[in-house]
Amino acid sequence: MANPFQRARYLLSAHNPKQLPPDGGREVAFAGRSNAGKSTALNAICQQGALARVSKTPGRTQQLVFFDFAPRQGEEPDARYLVDLPGYGYAKVPKDLQAHWQAFIDRYFSTREALKGLVVVMDIRHPLKDYDLQMLGYAANRGLPAHALLTKADKLGRGQQAQALQAVRRELSSRFGDSVSVQVFSGESKLGVDEARGVVAGWLELP
Template sequence: MPIFRNARFEISVSKTAGLPPPDGAEIAFAGRSNAGKSSAINTLAGHTRLAYVSKTPGRTQLINFFRLNCGAVLVDLPGYGFAKVPEAVRRQWQGLLEDYLRRRENLVGLVLIMDSRHPLTPLDRQMIDWFVPGGRPIHVLLTKSDKLSRNEAAATLASVRRELAALGPQISVQLFSSLKKIGMEEVEHKVAEWLSLPTEDLPAIPTAAELRAAGK
């Protein structure tokens, strides 16, 4: 059974004071507004509306907690990089993100969403800078990869991997497409590794040849 399938909503919080007591390992999903974070979560969970999808950046203003069947928790963080909100609100959201990422003791890894057409923005780098000192892993999803040609996608993947390599082996990178369901298996295997879960029952990661044969 895929790790994220049948995730169940538990609670939303707007301030760090409202965070629930640690109960199980937490996997956080973060990303620039409109980079495809909510779509990625919905695709992984096999649910069309688990995480709210909006064409208006900055609509996800809360930290949302979803319990997984394995006992771990998927944590959907507010999108960052939003422009059309008051400065005071932007500062509040930034503080919430930074505090959670730096201090949450049961947070075991960060899935960082970047639009494959615009990766490694200054705000993406800021998120990495907040998280890397803790020594916990980051897995980057280069979303909307279906918008690129195969050569463009491969070049982007290689470029981002090369640029992040200096930060050490705790950072990994892959291509992902919610529309074409590309990369789901790779995410599952990476998170299973973080949670020390067996991978035998997870779908196998398809090879490049298999993806080409499937038209992906």
């Protein structure tokens, strides 16, 4: 079966709420600290090498970046989006810009009706940092499902992967109940890519 995410394409970048696309359809947001491998995860899920820019400099994503899905021949465009959130955890930017992002994302999570789920990307070796928990808290407050990708799992052996997965699962369960699922993932080895793709496709109601 063809991967529907291969049709994903860049649509727009929004620096303020007025630049967001119309609030209809379905969208899934991706969040992660600037060095967690978020762009690599997006590219792996979409089977595209450079859909989400992979930067050597953490924190270059300074806007909400929307990707939509190119319609097949004869189809009308679907209002379905992937949204790359700014990974401002390590971004070396002025405090007033970080404050702008914070207010923008606060408003996005509290008012965006099209938002159907959140993927939080975190390095399996350094999971559940303050930023990760903050983003998961946004989803929990809205009653949205969330999915944690423990990336860079290829850096660990299988036993270490399993231990990290169980530890994160216990912590997430104690904080958020069953609203957050979690898996190991590697954009390099493609470990867990099909599982992650299935979660996001379900939220977007893609075939």
